[in-house]
Amino acid sequence: MTKIELIQQIRTKKSFLCIGLDPDLSKIPQHLLDSEDPIFEFNKVIIDATNDLCVAYKPNLAFYECYGSKGWNSFEKTVNYIPKDCFIIADAKRGDIGNTSRYYAKTFFETYSCDAVTVAPYMGSDSVLPFLENPGKWLVLLALTSNDGASDFQFQEMKDGRKLYESVIEKSMNWGTDESLMFVVGATKAKEIEKVRKLAPNHFFLVPGVGAQGGKLEDVVKYGSNNECGLLVNSSRGIIYASNGVDFGYEARKEALNIQIEMALYVEQFNW
Amino acid sequence: MTKIELIQQIRTKKSFLCIGLDPDLSKIPQHLLDSEDPIFEFNKVIIDATNDLCVAYKPNLAFYECYGSKGWNSFEKTVNYIPKDCFIIADAKRGDIGNTSRYYAKTFFETYSCDAVTVAPYMGSDSVLPFLENPGKWLVLLALTSNDGASDFQFQEMKDGRKLYESVIEKSMNWGTDESLMFVVGATKAKEIEKVRKLAPNHFFLVPGVGAQGGKLEDVVKYGSNNECGLLVNSSRGIIYASNGVDFGYEARKEALNIQIEMALYVEQFNW
Numbered sequence: 001m002t003k004i005e006l007i008q009q010i011r012t013k014k015s016f017l018c019i020g021l022d023p024d025l026s027k028i029p030q031h032l033l034d035s036e037d038p039i040f041e042f043n044k045v046i047i048d049a050t051n052d053l054c055v056a057y058k059p060n061l062a063f064y065e066c067y068g069s070k071g072w073n074s075f076e077k078t079v080n081y082i083p084k085d086c087f088i089i090a091d092a093k094r095g096d097i098g099n100t101s102r103y104y105a106k107t108f109f110e111t112y113s114c115d116a117v118t119v120a121p122y123m124g125s126d127s128v129l130p131f132l133e134n135p136g137k138w139l140v141l142l143a144l145t146s147n148d149g150a151s152d153f154q155f156q157e158m159k160d161g162r163k164l165y166e167s168v169i170e171k172s173m174n175w176g177t178d179e180s181l182m183f184v185v186g187a188t189k190a191k192e193i194e195k196v197r198k199l200a201p202n203h204f205f206l207v208p209g210v211g212a213q214g215g216k217l218e219d220v221v222k223y224g225s226n227n228e229c230g231l232l233v234n235s236s237r238g239i240i241y242a243s244n245g246v247d248f249g250y251e252a253r254k255e256a257l258n259i260q261i262e263m264a265l266y267v268e269q270f271n272w
Numbered sequence: 273m274t275k276i277e278l279i280q281q282i283r284t285k286k287s288f289l290c291i292g293l294d295p296d297l298s299k300i301p302q303h304l305l306d307s308e309d310p311i312f313e314f315n316k317v318i319i320d321a322t323n324d325l326c327v328a329y330k331p332n333l334a335f336y337e338c339y340g341s342k343g344w345n346s347f348e349k350t351v352n353y354i355p356k357d358c359f360i361i362a363d364a365k366r367g368d369i370g371n372t373s374r375y376y377a378k379t380f381f382e383t384y385s386c387d388a389v390t391v392a393p394y395m396g397s398d399s400v401l402p403f404l405e406n407p408g409k410w411l412v413l414l415a416l417t418s419n420d421g422a423s424d425f426q427f428q429e430m431k432d433g434r435k436l437y438e439s440v441i442e443k444s445m446n447w448g449t450d451e452s453l454m455f456v457v458g459a460t461k462a463k464e465i466e467k468v469r470k471l472a473p474n475h476f477f478l479v480p481g482v483g484a485q486g487g488k489l490e491d492v493v494k495y496g497s498n499n500e501c502g503l504l505v506n507s508s509r510g511i512i513y514a515s516n517g518v519d520f521g522y523e524a525r526k527e528a529l530n531i532q533i534e535m536a537l538y539v540e541q542f543n544w
Contacts, residue, residue, distance in 0.1 A: 022372075060368070060372060062366075062368060062372045062373070062375035063372075063375055065337075065344070065376075065379050066375045066376070066378045066379040066382075066383055067383065068348060068383045068384070069341035069342070069344040069345045069348065070341070072340055072344050073341045076340060076341065093366065093367055093368050093395075094334075094365065095365055096332070096334060097417070097418070097421075098419065098421075100294075100332060100334045100335075103334035104334045104337075104338070106338045107334070107337050107338040107340075110338075111337075111338055111339065111340050112340070120365070120367060120392040120394045120395070121394060121425060122392045122393060122394045122414055122417075122425060122426065123365075123392070123414065123419060123421050123426075124419070124420070124421025124423065124424030124425055124426070125420070125421040125424050126419050126420055127419065127421050128421070142394055142395065145369070145394075145395050146369070147370065147395060147396070147398050148396070148397070149369075149370075149395050149396025149397040149398040149399050149400070150395065150396055151396065152393075152396030152397050152443055153393060153394060153436070153440065153443075154394065154395075154396070156430055156431075156436070157430065158428055158429065158430055158431065159428075159429040159430065159431055159433075161431075164425070164428070164436065167425065167428060168425065171424055171425075
């Protein structure tokens with residue numbers, strides 16, 4: 001999906017919501033465990049209940065590959081089931097030397113038809129570039145994550161006064177354009193989002209950490225949006241585990257709708 | 273496998289060789305492509321031909337998951353086929369927020385019985401810790417990688433004068449002991465290996481970059497070993513693609529033997 005198409009989806013659906021598909025067998029409704037593929041059955045209900053309210057889904061690979069090849073089958077079925085008007089982010093946090101990264105890119109862009117994959121920057125340019133060579137496909141680079149551990153390295157101050165995450169953003173902007181590169185910018189760091197937006201005025205940000213982790217949508221919009229929206233705000237647990245009863249699809253929709261209603265106000269207010 | 277057991281294997285086999293299992297369908301002998309599972313058939317021959325000469329195998333997940341669930345089946349068969357006296361490193365470069373990293377640890381330590389998994393440090397402590405909670409299992413943390421891109425961030429100087437990779441090593445040594453934590457230290461940076469050894473005198477290093485990438489075994493031993501060896505030196509392409517004919521197992525063995533003979537001299541010379 002191109003940038004223009006993504007922005008069009010945001011306008012059409014009045015939403016910039018991304019729903020994280022992190023299916024955990026210990027948390028999903030227990031009546032699904034008897035089915036042949038509980039993970040896919042769970043995702044199917046969530047996708048049916050929410051796909052008109054969100055513009056993206058983000059399956060987190062850890063929750064699939066821990067079940068081995070069976071889990072990868074569930075991932076494949078999930079990716080194929082997601083409607084074509086939704087952007088698909090493989091949240092895989094990959095990254096290796098150039099030749100190897102090329103295979104990871106092949107995995108998520110060819111073997112599975114995802115639009116984007118999350119990548120860690122530690123190994124530098126040659127680990128990142130192979131993900132940027134695929135027209136219409138996206139690399140979502142970890143810049144400023146929403147977890148506590150972000151302070152260990154991402155916030156370390158460099159000799160030139162910049163923090164490591166600022167350096168990651170500035171360098172990587174030479175590697176890809178705003179039509180192939182997005183950044184992960186955690187919602188739990190509202191003031192930093194503003195800094196990142198100044199560094200990267202035109203890039204989309206994937207923003208985790210709203211809801212369960214404490215980030216506020218209002219702050220993310222205030223500090224992180226640009227004149228084309230420029231945001232995909234993710235919620236996982238708050239939506240998909242809204243209920244663990246037979247009504248889980250209905251309850252997930254209610255939660256997604258609450259967020260989408262707030263988002264629609266912003267889309268209209270700022271005329272995105 | 274515990275540290276004592278690993279050192280015992282190094283003494284018994286007079287080798288600290290790790291063989292990278294990066295099966296690429298465009299490079300493996302073409303006669304294997306007709307078999308039901310070419311990747312596993314290739315690995316099987318390599319393992320049969322070399323397991324008395326190496327102490328570890330390192331399957332690189334990118335080369336398996338690009339074939340989807342079928343590739344993960346080949347990975348599973350490979351892990352199960354590797355003899356019990358060999359240390360198995362899942363070269364997966366994972367790392368995510370704590371709850372997610374726990375699932376990645378489960379994948380490689382429980383779903384598949386690997387001894388170790390490679391992890392990227394960018395997301396900090398909570399992304400790393402779940403890999404260190406499993407007795408007898410290992411986290412191999414990226415510190416100083418062998419690729420060109422390493423210079424982009426790993427060598428950046430921090431405000432306190434340290435380079436980022438030094439900070440990664442120093443901080444992470446508070447998270448795990450030398451019985452659960454190893455570091456990736458690229459052979460292409462011989463002088464830096466000496467610095468890393470000073471920072472982490474007792475930890476094992478996984479050293480890629482010898483051979484095809486230009487690093488020399490002699491330098492790695494000189495600058496990187498400790499009094500228990502403390503090294504797993506990896507070679508992938510130089511061994512597994514020594515020939516692409518029907519003699520590929522024989523030629524792989526020859527290459528591995530060349531390295532093992534040199535290693536045996538060091539094991540004896542330094543009385544490891």
